[in-house]
Amino acid sequence: MDPLRHSPSPSSSRASSPRTLSCERLGYVGIEAVLDQLKIKAMKMGFEFNIMVVGQSGLGKSTMVNTLFKSKIWKSTMPGLRVPMPQTLQLHSVTHVIEENGVKLKLTVTDTPGFGDQINNDKCWDPILGYINEQYERYLQEEILITRQRHIPDTRVHCCIYFVPPTGHCLRPLDLEFLQRLCRAVNVVPVIARADSLTIEEREAFRHRIQDDLKTHSIEVYPQKSFDEDVNDKILNSKIRERIPFAVVGADREHMVNGRCVLGRKMKWGIIEVENMAHCEFPLLRDLLIRSHLQDLKDITHNVHYENYRIIRLKESHALPQGPGWVNLAPAPPPAPTGTRASPGPAKMCRWAEDNSDEDF
Amino acid sequence: MAATDIARQVGEGCRTVPLAGHVGFDSLPDQLVNKSVSQGFCFNILCVGETGLGKSTLMDTLFNTKFEGEPATHTQPGVQLRSNTYDLQESNVGLKLTIVSTVGFGDQINKEDSYKPIVEFIDAQFEAYLQEELKIRRVLHTYHDSRIHACLYFIAPTGHSLKSLDLVTMKKLDSKVNIIPIIAKSDAISKSELTKFKIKITSELVNNGVQIYQFPTDDESVAEINGTMNAHLPFAVIGSTEELKIGNKMMKARQYPWGTVQVENEAHCDFVKLREMLIRVNMEDLREQTHSRHYELYRRCKLEEMGFKDTDPDSKPFSLQETYEAKRNEFLGELQKKEEEMRQMFVQRVKEKEAELKEAEKELHEKFDRLKKLHQDEKKKLEDKKKSLDDEVNAFKQRKTAAELLQSQGSQAGGSQTLKRDKEKKNLGFL
Numbered sequence: 001m002d003p004l005r006h007s008p009s010p011s012s013s014r015a016s017s018p019r020t021l022s023c024e025r026l027g028y029v030g031i032e033a034v035l036d037q038l039k040i041k042a043m044k045m046g047f048e049f050n051i052m053v054v055g056q057s058g059l060g061k062s063t064m065v066n067t068l069f070k071s072k073i074w075k076s077t078m079p080g081l082r083v084p085m086p087q088t089l090q091l092h093s094v095t096h097v098i099e100e101n102g103v104k105l106k107l108t109v110t111d112t113p114g115f116g117d118q119i120n121n122d123k124c125w126d127p128i129l130g131y132i133n134e135q136y137e138r139y140l141q142e143e144i145l146i147t148r149q150r151h152i153p154d155t156r157v158h159c160c161i162y163f164v165p166p167t168g169h170c171l172r173p174l175d176l177e178f179l180q181r182l183c184r185a186v187n188v189v190p191v192i193a194r195a196d197s198l199t200i201e202e203r204e205a206f207r208h209r210i211q212d213d214l215k216t217h218s219i220e221v222y223p224q225k226s227f228d229e230d231v232n233d234k235i236l237n238s239k240i241r242e243r244i245p246f247a248v249v250g251a252d253r254e255h256m257v258n259g260r261c262v263l264g265r266k267m268k269w270g271i272i273e274v275e276n277m278a279h280c281e282f283p284l285l286r287d288l289l290i291r292s293h294l295q296d297l298k299d300i301t302h303n304v305h306y307e308n309y310r311i312i313r314l315k316e317s318h319a320l321p322q323g324p325g326w327v328n329l330a331p332a333p334p335p336a337p338t339g340t341r342a343s344p345g346p347a348k349m350c351r352w353a354e355d356n357s358d359e360d361f
Numbered sequence: 362m363a364a365t366d367i368a369r370q371v372g373e374g375c376r377t378v379p380l381a382g383h384v385g386f387d388s389l390p391d392q393l394v395n396k397s398v399s400q401g402f403c404f405n406i407l408c409v410g411e412t413g414l415g416k417s418t419l420m421d422t423l424f425n426t427k428f429e430g431e432p433a434t435h436t437q438p439g440v441q442l443r444s445n446t447y448d449l450q451e452s453n454v455g456l457k458l459t460i461v462s463t464v465g466f467g468d469q470i471n472k473e474d475s476y477k478p479i480v481e482f483i484d485a486q487f488e489a490y491l492q493e494e495l496k497i498r499r500v501l502h503t504y505h506d507s508r509i510h511a512c513l514y515f516i517a518p519t520g521h522s523l524k525s526l527d528l529v530t531m532k533k534l535d536s537k538v539n540i541i542p543i544i545a546k547s548d549a550i551s552k553s554e555l556t557k558f559k560i561k562i563t564s565e566l567v568n569n570g571v572q573i574y575q576f577p578t579d580d581e582s583v584a585e586i587n588g589t590m591n592a593h594l595p596f597a598v599i600g601s602t603e604e605l606k607i608g609n610k611m612m613k614a615r616q617y618p619w620g621t622v623q624v625e626n627e628a629h630c631d632f633v634k635l636r637e638m639l640i641r642v643n644m645e646d647l648r649e650q651t652h653s654r655h656y657e658l659y660r661r662c663k664l665e666e667m668g669f670k671d672t673d674p675d676s677k678p679f680s681l682q683e684t685y686e687a688k689r690n691e692f693l694g695e696l697q698k699k700e701e702e703m704r705q706m707f708v709q710r711v712k713e714k715e716a717e718l719k720e721a722e723k724e725l726h727e728k729f730d731r732l733k734k735l736h737q738d739e740k741k742k743l744e745d746k747k748k749s750l751d752d753e754v755n756a757f758k759q760r761k762t763a764a765e766l767l768q769s770q771g772s773q774a775g776g777s778q779t780l781k782r783d784k785e786k787k788n789l790g791f792l
Contacts (some may be wrong), residue, residue: 029425030641031402037645038397039390040582047389071378096378101387116693146664150653229399261723291385303502326377 055163064250195247410515411519419600437465547597
């Protein structure tokens with residue numbers, strides 16, 4: 001069984017070499033100029049970010065993405081237009097390049113229309129897991145090449161936003177199943193969608209019930225407790241963990257409120273301002289995803305989830321059929337309970353050892 | 362390069378979308394930098410040069426620190442590499458600096474193999490990194506990177522040309538590491554000689570096809586300065602950790618009867634240029650070149666040597682696994698053989714020991730028999746003695762009973778006194 005690898009603490013981040021001497025410095029050398037060099041290099045190369053939104057139709061996923069990145073990434077489907085409901089779950093990916101103050105970000109958004117919309121939703125998470133694993137596989141194959149590219153294109157899903165419908169009660173079985181499976185493969189951020197249908201008290205109660213549900217089923221959503229590196233991270237992340245799942249409202253229309261132009265939803269009884277903390281928690285979500293934890297999301301995906309996938313893959317691959325033309329893009333077996341499947345490798349070893357021991361005694 | 366990046370992406374089917382407001386991802390470079398700062402940086406320098414050219418002094422001067430170490434003697438039998446790691450801290454940036462120095466380079470009479478330990482050392486670092494990367498369970502983001510990022514090659518200030526040892530070594534190293542040649546102890550050369558020397562060196566390097574590290578000129582912000590610096594290679598440096606008062610400032614300098622050479626004076630030597638280039642402008646680029654060019658080349662050669670091929674990209678993971686399997690079987694076969702041998706040896710040893718023990722047992726048995734015999738003899742002797750004693754006791758008893766019989770007869774026949782007297786006489790006779 002492969003336990004999730006833990007992101008190590010910074011005290012161990014500098015692996016100890018045998019003799020590390022600490023020297024007293026007598027003057028300015030200029031080592032910190034390396035930070036500027038790093039920045040220049042990063043800005044030249046540009047950044048990549050891949051995000052996936054999962055939820056039932058009508059929960060405002062496309063609108064949320066547009067609001068997050070303040071641009072028309074998706075054409076949001078208006079209710080009333082006869083959009084045929086997809087029969088099976090499909091995955092729809094769109095890539096854009098956005099630039100702000102010289103920083104270029106290649107943003108890929110993957111939508112999942114058809115999730116949870118059928119009558120029988122059994123195994124509706126399989127295509128999603130398959131897609132995530134396929135991205136890992138692609139990266140792995142690039143990495144194993146003998147002549148590899150300088151910069152491997154990163155299409156791995158860094159963050160998956162899961163939209164919980166605002167029932168006000170608790171997480172549904174579909175939600176629990178999905179969250180359980182996906183939390184082990186990717187960073188999941190659950191949000192309460194369309195939170196304008198809940199009052200503040202209902203919201204808090206719903207949130208607590210969801211948190212209890214998550215704890216009962218030991219589902220670790222982002223930011224994961226086990227990956228907190230040091231005290232500062234812990235403090236920061238526990239504040240965030242208290243507020244997960246965020247109750248969000250998405251809007252891409254602007255209205256005038258008190259002379260200011262704000263993004264919001266106009267109802268007969270008032271205007272819900274998206275960026276107003278008193279109305280909804282969208283700013284928290286945006287800050288988490290973009291302003292403070294974007295790099296962290298990418299790092300955890302690369303260092304933990306991708307490595308876990310790689311371990312499983314390298315151990316299993318010799319058991320699969322060999323020969324050219326094998327690129328299995330069907331959903332890979334879910335990485336969840338690998339206890340039984342683990343490694344014909346070690347079993348092979350044991351068998352051999354037994355044979356050997358039979359020989360001489 | 363940025364423009365081509367965008368063009369490529371647009372060509373791939375994605376478009377640039379304008380933003381309607383401030384989103385906030387311009388803090389991304391800062392996030393990245395913060396992460397790197399918390400992880401720390403590491404930088405590894407290799408100093409190659411003959412003994413006595415001032416390698417350690419130059420390192421001390423470059424990093425403004427007194428690194429420990431005694432100077433090497435000239436009597437080393439072969440070239441060795443001495444490596445030391447130091448933790449430097451400047452404001453909030455921590456640098457793990459490793460300085461590797463050659464000891465005994467150029468001191469031997471036969472210098473044909475002098476470059477070999479150096480090449481082996483560099484390869485060993487690449488190998489360690491490759492092993493870590495190929496592991497199934499790996500910790501690459503906390504791995505202490507020991508690959509050499511920059512090699513400072515110290516050229517002796519003869520003023521004429523490069524030595525053949527220098528040429529050979531540099532040729533062997535140029536595809537494995539970023540070489541930055543520097544003229545050491547350049548206070549021994551005059552200005553005019555220096556320019557001629559530099560031209561001679563660069564032409565010799567070009568003629569022999571040695572590829573030294575060129576500072577990158579593709580990024581606009583540093584292109585200009587790097588371009589000018591490229592023209593000044595190889596740098597003529599002087600190292601000194603002594604501070605002397607010149608004018609009204611304390612400066613690092615070397616004092617001679619005919620004047621004082623200031624280390625940080627650009628007119629006197631190129632030390633400042635070296636420091637700028639090595640640390641303040643191109644440290645990141647050196648690390649990147651090491652990783653993306655030299656390490657990838659090593660990795661490619663090594664993997665091809667091990668038998669992997671890229672011919673079928675579809676079966677890439679499998680051939681990796683196949684070769685792993687083959688190697689593992691081979692290794693296990695070897696293990697088995699070794700086990701057999703050990704077992705044989707063990708059996709033999711056991712036999713020997715058994716024989717020894719048998720010998721010892723036999724001896725013990727013999728001893729036991731001997732002792733037993735001795736014991737029996739003694740016993741027999743004692744029994745004989747006992748028997749004779751018993752005989753005597755019996756004889757005495759008999760005589761005693763006979764005497765008593767006689768006495769009783771005598772008392773019946775005559776006077777008791779005579780019997781008594783006789784008895785007493787007899788008793789006396791017996792006592």
